[in-house]
Amino acid sequence: MxxxxxxxxxxxxxxxxxxxxxxxxxxxxxxxxxxxxxxxxxxxxxxxxxxxxxxxNPEELFLSSIASCHMLWYLHLCAVNQITVTEYLDKATGVMSENENGSGSFIAVTLHPQVKVKDTTMITKATELHEEANKMCFIANSCNFKIGHAPKTTVH
Incomplete structure (x- = not known):
């Protein structure tokens, strides 16, 4: 390893x-x-x-770390699977719960990637690859909560 x-x-x-x-x-x-x-x-x-x-702030940096790690794995998987991505934009959201004593933790993160691909034959596979990217993402694998995905894939 x-x-x-x-x-x-x-x-x-x-x-x-x-x-x-x-x-x-x-x-x-x-x-x-x-x-x-x-x-x-x-x-x-x-x-x-x-x-x-x-x-x-640390919470914004944490959320952006999840989103950028996912994107980098996703682009890699698209390249390996002959999916031509021409644009990628993600407006990630996260929810942190604060406890009475002031401590807290993130309880939810949802990525909202908007992906443009070269042609319509790539849309289905491009959408499916988000699940695989989540499994590969170093940051997502370090989280103790499930990361949601709401991708939208269109043709450029």
């Missing part, structure tokens, strides 16, 4: 001078750096947890 290792560096940039003396004394801003990448990801918490709405 192959093993792949990943490394990121995260830096909290939200100290307003008093540190975490109280819940409102600091902001949630941080930057995520990945060696060899041009730009850091500017992050914060969700605005409902006092985050900066102009920055990416």
């Amino acid at each position: 192959k093993k792949h290792q990943y490394e990121t560096a995260l830096e909290w940039t939200g100290n307003k001078g008093k540190g975490t003396v109280s819940y409102r004394s600091y902001n949630r801003n941080h930057s995520i750096h990945i060696k060899g990448k041009t730009h850091p990801i500017m992050g914060s918490s969700d605005p409902s947890f006092l985050g900066d709405p102009s920055r990416y």
Whole structure:
């Protein structure tokens, strides 16, 4: 079995001078750096947890990780199966449930891929390949909930 290792560096940039003396004394801003990448990801918490709405939050990044991993496997499977995809757009949705103690977890994610293929003979197989992509996706395989799919396949 192959093993792949990943490394990121995260830096909290939200100290307003008093540190975490109280819940409102600091902001949630941080930057995520990945060696060899041009730009850091500017992050914060969700605005409902006092985050900066102009920055990416972990929940959005989690949802986008699921969607992009699915897309990459899907495109690979289409290429292997001689399905010519000309466009791919996904507007993924997710639901996180927050517990009384403030903890929480995602309980649902649904991908809504809108795929355009070269001709009508490819539509059925192109739609079926979403299920196979879900089985192959590294991120989906790491989740403890079922990921739903509502694909729409049309001809370019």
